[in-house]
Amino acid sequence: LLSDGRAQGYVLNDDIFVFLGRGKIAGLPVMVWILILTAVAVHILLKYTDIGRNLYAIGGNDTAARLAGININKYLIAVYALIGTVA
Structure with missing residues (x-):
């Protein structure tokens, strides 16, 4: 409904986005x-x-x-969430 059935693209007019993709530091x-x-x-x-x-x-x-008292499930979920965020 918002796009009226048309594909929406990204126009490279955002300076921060362009800097992240093409910019250089040192x-x-x-x-x-x-x-x-x-x-x-x-x-x-x-x-x-x-x-x-x-x-x-x-x-x-x-x-x-697990026998040492580490909550394995909590750590695995957190690690997978962190990996997904970093990716």
Whole structure:
């Protein structure tokens, strides 16, 4: 009803969208910087937090992690949601 049955496209007139897709910072594309920031954030999360330790425990042996008192279902749902958000 809103589009009256016609296909709707995106016109490249949004400056932020164009900058994210085509812009450069210090000679590197913005998407590379986003990748670097995401990789650093995930590294810090996995290496220096209890969440990371619990995720490594679940990945190593989920039965042992469950017996250690880690709520496996909660962590798996959170990780899948985070992966979907990052993707």
